[in-house]
Amino acid sequence: MSGQVQPTCLWGNLASFAADMRKMINAPEFSDVKFIVGKERKVVYAHRCILAHRCEAFSTMFAQQPLSRDAKGADIPFVVSDVQPDVFLAVIEFLYTNSVMLSSKMALEVLTSAVEYGLDDLQKAAVTYRQTDMKDKCLTFIQSHTKSIVKTQGFHELSDPAMLVILQSDMLTIDEPDLINFVREWAHVNSVVLDKSVPEIAKEVVRELRLFLLTPDELTALEVENKKDNLIPVDKIAEVWKFHALKKSSGIAVHLLRRRKGTRPRDHHKYLNLYHK
Template sequence: MSDPPRAAYLRGNLGSFAADMRRMINAPELSDVKFIVGEEKKVVYAHRCILAYRCEAFSAMFAKQHLSCDAKEAEIPFDLSDVQPEVFLAVVEFLYTNCVMLSSKIALDVLTSAVEYGLDELQKLCVDYINSTLTVESACEALQAAVTYRQTGMKDKCLAFIEGHTKVVLDKPVPEIAKEVVCELRLFLLTPEELTFLEAENKKDNFIAVDKIAEVWKFHALKKPSGIAFHLLRRRKGTRPRDHHKYLNLYHK
């Protein structure tokens, strides 16, 4: 008597599956949740079950709404005014298809959202894209993001790119040449934990002057940004909010 055939796990056409799932992105039909996204208040339609099972942050968001309101109030859209619609749609695309379309315009902001939503695989895709598309114009901002989100490989890539594209004048060391650019980093936006990490990393190459880091620690201690240049306190679009930013916001009102 022959043995029964073994069970087998077989895959269909993943490409067609992803294409079908992509058709559901921002489709009003059969959607059960809405988001009002960005300053332009763009409506984005989605499906709770997909977002919740793919992302713990959305699962917690929906669970909190379910516990705090009745069935009628559950239809109220979620307000996401601090993210660009194209960035949020990129996140949704990844959740639906496990793929994402990135461009230099949105990659850093998508990375920010990936960190905020705890999407490790999307973070990796963003970092790989940013590393492969660095330009003279984008390298400093990418370096800032790498330090903020503790992406060591991305940080090293940015530093190597900056060093490789820095014109050496009178045989001066790169940190001295880059001093004026480094002074424009918005260090005041970092949390104390992030600043501690940056301070430890900075000991390796001394790109950032010690007195600049001390100035940021002074701000954290006093919660008073007086005397600090206005543009160094302004959040970059897509920057993840931190608790201490409320002191910066009050300063600008």
């Protein structure tokens, strides 16, 4: 309509707003949900409407357990035992204010929680914080806890570049057949999410799998499994059979012949360029 006045967006003081919201963090007054956090069993107070609208994970949590009270009429708290209180409070702070103060000691733990709660912006903030240092710390953590990390949702959600960095490490504390199985799971999850074939998803990543560490029996089992999804190119498997036949490693990339820290020794490894003996 001619002459119609367009609405104008007015902004208040955003810093003041964030400061006021920060006052609500862990404030018992007017709170309607309580958490028991960490081994210390620290009590943390919050507001359902804020957490539910800011985080899908909390929304699901509250939907599964509506407001309930014990025999004395007190609200039943949510128990969050697998995270440190200061890390949980950092997540809460971000949800309330869209910002968070991070120390170098807790940046990695906050990143882990951000992945668990599906908070993309917080993940970016945690990674950006001393990014180089974070990359090294994350890799060191993964190397020390490989068997646990590969079972997590966060591992399944890794990008191709991140997966490549991990697979290039000699220090992973896991046996190669187990690592291959978890990489296969990663490829299948991403195949569904990205609507691409498993071979297309894993094209670059499988080059870093150390197939030469496998025994002939393990390689045979791998071939059977591989027929289901073509995760690994046939020519790559053929190279390994050739190695077993000739007992020679010439022409093979050196790092693919090295055992990782968690690799279980096998008889044929005496023909390889070993790293961890």
